[in-house]
Amino acid sequence: MRALRVALALAALGGSGASAQQLPAPAAAASGFDHEKHRKLFPACETCHPGAAEPGAPIWPTAASCAACHDGTIESRVSWQRPTEVPRTNLRFDHSAGAEVKLHPAQCVDCHAKKGAPWMTVQRVLPERCLDCHEIKTAHFAAPDTACAYCHVPLVRATRLARQDIADFPKPPSHEQPDFVRGSGHGAAAKARKPVAESCSVCHARDFCLACHVDAPEQAPIQALASDPRATAIVVRLEPPPSHADESFLGGHGAIARRAPADCVTCHTQESCQTCHVGKPRVARALHRSAESGRGIGAVMRRRRPPWHGDNFATNHAQRAAAATATCAACHVRADCLECHRPDAARAAGYHPSGFLARHPAAAYARETSCSSCHNAGSFCTSCHASAGLKAAAGPLGSGYHDATRFFIAGHGGAARQSLETCTSCHAERDCLTCHSALGGRRFNPHGPGFDPNRLIKKNPQMCTACHGTVIPTR
Amino acid sequence: MTRAARLVLGVVVAAMLPRAGWAQGYRLRVDTRVQAAAYRGVTLDSIAVADTVSGPSGGPSTPDGFAVNCVGGGRYCRFFRPGPAVHSAPITTTADLTLWGLGVPGLSVRATGRVAGDLSGADRWPGTDSHVQLLEGYADYSSEHVSAQLGRQAVPTRFGFTGFDGGRLALRTGQQGLEVTGYGGWGLARGVALPVTSPALNPLDDFQPRQRQLVAGASAGWVAPRFDVRLSYLREVDPRVDYFVGERAGVDLTIRPARGWSLVGGADYDLAAGWWGSAEATLGYAALSGRVAATVGARRYRPHFDLWTIWGAFSPVPYRAGQVSLAITPLDRLRVRARGERYEYDNSETSTPLVSFETSGWRYSWGATYTASAAWTLDGGYQSEFGPGASSRGFEGSVSYAAGERLALVFNAATLDRPLEFRYDDASLKQYGVQAVYRPSPRALFQLDASRYAEDRRRPDAAAFDWDQLRFSARVVLLFGNGADMANLPPAVRRMPGGRAAR
Numbered sequence A: 001m002r003a004l005r006v007a008l009a010l011a012a013l014g015g016s017g018a019s020a021q022q023l024p025a026p027a028a029a030a031s032g033f034d035h036e037k038h039r040k041l042f043p044a045c046e047t048c049h050p051g052a053a054e055p056g057a058p059i060w061p062t063a064a065s066c067a068a069c070h071d072g073t074i075e076s077r078v079s080w081q082r083p084t085e086v087p088r089t090n091l092r093f094d095h096s097a098g099a100e101v102k103l104h105p106a107q108c109v110d111c112h113a114k115k116g117a118p119w120m121t122v123q124r125v126l127p128e129r130c131l132d133c134h135e136i137k138t139a140h141f142a143a144p145d146t147a148c149a150y151c152h153v154p155l156v157r158a159t160r161l162a163r164q165d166i167a168d169f170p171k172p173p174s175h176e177q178p179d180f181v182r183g184s185g186h187g188a189a190a191k192a193r194k195p196v197a198e199s200c201s202v203c204h205a206r207d208f209c210l211a212c213h214v215d216a217p218e219q220a221p222i223q224a225l226a227s228d229p230r231a232t233a234i235v236v237r238l239e240p241p242p243s244h245a246d247e248s249f250l251g252g253h254g255a256i257a258r259r260a261p262a263d264c265v266t267c268h269t270q271e272s273c274q275t276c277h278v279g280k281p282r283v284a285r286a287l288h289r290s291a292e293s294g295r296g297i298g299a300v301m302r303r304r305r306p307p308w309h310g311d312n313f314a315t316n317h318a319q320r321a322a323a324a325t326a327t328c329a330a331c332h333v334r335a336d337c338l339e340c341h342r343p344d345a346a347r348a349a350g351y352h353p354s355g356f357l358a359r360h361p362a363a364a365y366a367r368e369t370s371c372s373s374c375h376n377a378g379s380f381c382t383s384c385h386a387s388a389g390l391k392a393a394a395g396p397l398g399s400g401y402h403d404a405t406r407f408f409i410a411g412h413g414g415a416a417r418q419s420l421e422t423c424t425s426c427h428a429e430r431d432c433l434t435c436h437s438a439l440g441g442r443r444f445n446p447h448g449p450g451f452d453p454n455r456l457i458k459k460n461p462q463m464c465t466a467c468h469g470t471v472i473p474t475r
Numbered sequence B: 001m002t003r004a005a006r007l008v009l010g011v012v013v014a015a016m017l018p019r020a021g022w023a024q025g026y027r028l029r030v031d032t033r034v035q036a037a038a039y040r041g042v043t044l045d046s047i048a049v050a051d052t053v054s055g056p057s058g059g060p061s062t063p064d065g066f067a068v069n070c071v072g073g074g075r076y077c078r079f080f081r082p083g084p085a086v087h088s089a090p091i092t093t094t095a096d097l098t099l100w101g102l103g104v105p106g107l108s109v110r111a112t113g114r115v116a117g118d119l120s121g122a123d124r125w126p127g128t129d130s131h132v133q134l135l136e137g138y139a140d141y142s143s144e145h146v147s148a149q150l151g152r153q154a155v156p157t158r159f160g161f162t163g164f165d166g167g168r169l170a171l172r173t174g175q176q177g178l179e180v181t182g183y184g185g186w187g188l189a190r191g192v193a194l195p196v197t198s199p200a201l202n203p204l205d206d207f208q209p210r211q212r213q214l215v216a217g218a219s220a221g222w223v224a225p226r227f228d229v230r231l232s233y234l235r236e237v238d239p240r241v242d243y244f245v246g247e248r249a250g251v252d253l254t255i256r257p258a259r260g261w262s263l264v265g266g267a268d269y270d271l272a273a274g275w276w277g278s279a280e281a282t283l284g285y286a287a288l289s290g291r292v293a294a295t296v297g298a299r300r301y302r303p304h305f306d307l308w309t310i311w312g313a314f315s316p317v318p319y320r321a322g323q324v325s326l327a328i329t330p331l332d333r334l335r336v337r338a339r340g341e342r343y344e345y346d347n348s349e350t351s352t353p354l355v356s357f358e359t360s361g362w363r364y365s366w367g368a369t370y371t372a373s374a375a376w377t378l379d380g381g382y383q384s385e386f387g388p389g390a391s392s393r394g395f396e397g398s399v400s401y402a403a404g405e406r407l408a409l410v411f412n413a414a415t416l417d418r419p420l421e422f423r424y425d426d427a428s429l430k431q432y433g434v435q436a437v438y439r440p441s442p443r444a445l446f447q448l449d450a451s452r453y454a455e456d457r458r459r460p461d462a463a464a465f466d467w468d469q470l471r472f473s474a475r476v477v478l479l480f481g482n483g484a485d486m487a488n489l490p491p492a493v494r495r496m497p498g499g500r501a502a503r
Helices: A002-015 A027-031 A063-067 A108-112 A127-133 A145-151 A163-167 A186-190 A198-203 A220-224 A229-233 A249-259 A270-274 A313-323 A325-329 A334-341 A356-365 A377-387 A412-418 A429-433 A453-459 A461-468 B003-020
Strands: B025-048 B076-088 B090-100 B107-118 B132-142 B146-157 B160-172 B178-187 B214-223 B227-238 B243-255 B261-270 B275-286 B292-301 B319-331 B334-345 B360-371 B376-386 B392-403 B407-418 B426-441 B444-458 B465-481
Touching: A108 A127, A127 A145, A145 A198, A163 A229, A186 A198, A186 A220, A313 A325, A313 B146, A313 B227, A313 B243, A313 B261, A313 B275, A325 B214, A334 B107, A334 B132, A334 B146, A356 B376, A356 B392, A356 B407, A356 B426, A429 A461, A453 A461, A453 B243, B146 B214, B160 B214
Parallel strands: none
Antiparallel strands: B025 B076, B025 B090, B025 B465, B090 B107, B107 B132, B132 B146, B146 B160, B160 B178, B178 B214, B214 B227, B227 B243, B243 B261, B261 B275, B275 B292, B292 B319, B319 B334, B334 B360, B360 B376, B376 B392, B392 B407, B407 B426, B426 B444, B444 B465
16 A cells, blocks of 8 residues: 555656646656556555655655666666656645645545556546545536635745746636626626635736736725736737627717716726827726726727728718717817818828829819818919919910810800819909900900899999999899 | 917917926927929910911911910910929928916817928929918817817818817807807918918919908707707908908708718808808718728719909809719728719800810729738729819729838829810820838838829820929928827827837
């Protein structure tokens, strides 16, 4: 029995804790000592593993004890070395001198062999055997919260675990439940015991919570966890809740945030709001800043065009902007408007694509959009045309430009009424008064459909005096 | 700027300056651009009618082959020769300053100014005169129920981006979404931050107002979950004679009847001229996923002229248009788009057997964007428009490469044919270029553009010519202040993993 104990202890050290968290096997196990092959030689575990029974005694056999048989004569020599690596485990129980629980009432096989297994068919420690003895009638990862601490120390005390060990922790089935991530899921589980459920602390520390929780300082369970940077080895990704996927959410989230900001502070910082609401810092007032110590970074937002902007929004935004200017101001600042509405003379491209200058006549003749929203006809159109030689005022009528239509001047009225803004980009009022004046010249009447002289006289008779002098006819 | 306006602005600035030093936050964005381009215009010339000959098209021309235009009864015919090359190098620096944390919650000061010039010395490039412009400069107070601005500002309304020196006050309810706005002051000219009295707005030495107009406007709006509506009114008055420069009223409406659907429209009425101006109605659908966006709509466009010009008396007629657009993402990386519009002018009540002209037109475009990877994007498209006065059609494409958020390269090319209706100028253009954008930090941006521009003005006479050139432009953006980055965001945003996408 002693030999068996030793053998089992050897196996236990080889896999101490590994069965619980699937840690890498130490050197002894890796060396390939075959317990089953030696089962007729060792009736007790303690033969090779005296430390399993006697505190202070070495847990491992010496190489010399192997050489008692493996001397090259009786048996071939072996090169077994006593392991030097300290087992990486978060188990409370192990066989080392510094273990939290050194002595355990169970026999070696109670932990290291399946129930009823043949002698020395040892394995790494089997969690279900632990659960059986402790009368916990569930699967390992379904054990109640209070059960974890029977066997495991909190993560912050499992100092031998490396980041990779923690990253390789298996995920309990409860964590796979759809509502575990939010709502009454993990939060309720953490609050199941004050100040925090022990089961959380086995695998997690506060740093893990900070991956998401902006409101960490206000959450007692999170504060109850100690800080440990290794906890971030378990990578968690903050996913938006289903409510955020609703089409109406983007348009209605402001009202929700104003009504119940506490719903937002778990995951969102002020920066979440300000990513889009650049011109409205006050909308984020109810939230925390991510820069504050002890807070998680929260949801990382990307500024994107809302779907309703569509693909032609730059051309078609005027009505929406006029109907609800404040809505625009939620995401845009004045500089955004001025970029186009007060265009920069040295800008090669912007609202218009590069090279638009060459094709602007077609867009301008029949106003694809209102040019005067952004360009002053005098300072922009006329001045440039005049510089290019298109200065109609240079002579009477200045008719030479329209050379593709021989009698253009005789029939220009229709073209002028259709594209009068285009005419005024080269022609001054004086050019037209040469013929269209009641005071002299050819006295052609320019008034056409929709002309309401009485209204115009009432609104601004000065306009009439340009052609009619002080004698303004009325209808 | 009038004396009174200067005084108001001076008082505002003076009141803020002592506090500016104590401002908890400031942001200064300095954007400098320079462009080197050349263009070749035309030079007016004339020839005695007796010296003209019959040209290839049957019309009169000069003996050396230029088509000429002769007015009946006149002794001389006129024509345009190709003009000399005009080189320009406009340079501008725009500074955008925001101060906040001035001791009064909700109070901030904003100013945007621009210095412009022409390095070539020719001063011919549009928009470089006047050399110093204050685009906006105002003190802003905002709380949940009140917003007030005082200084130079522009108000976006259905009538345009109306600029003025004065004040604006908006009152709103919290939950109901109602808002009433009133504003007034000394007006600026349309589309520019200069008063109508500025010589820069009168390159033809035409009639010009002697005083700035007084602007007064009001609007009432309601923003609700299913709709937004706003009624607007704007009047501009010539203070010298107390006559109207303009008076308009309008309505804008957005309805969201169902998820993804919207109906956007509006109309304005010119109270001074007594006719309807422009109007629009567009039904749109945009899937939340962004994979489909479509619109179908109708619009009407009539230009608006101030009453201190005579243009309104010439009865500009509107056109009516129907339009449709569609953009879909059939594959994850592919976006296909198309749009088209057909328009027709109202009867202008003019006719002559001597001249015929187009009274309707259409325009359409289609294209696709393929995002090959996070770094590479290909885009290509075609646009065509035909209508009164001028037409155009051509292909354009680009290949973009982005190395993270720091470096972006764009290679682009385009072709264009540009037939004109009233002039022998069937231009053909080929253009290709490259653009490089480098962001060494969130507070700096450098951009360089270079493009080859090759134009062939095909005419049936001697005025045909080729016109090739290289065009360059450069841009430097620098940001200063606390809490500043490329998009006015606080520093904590910049510390976010992965940064944030550039706008």
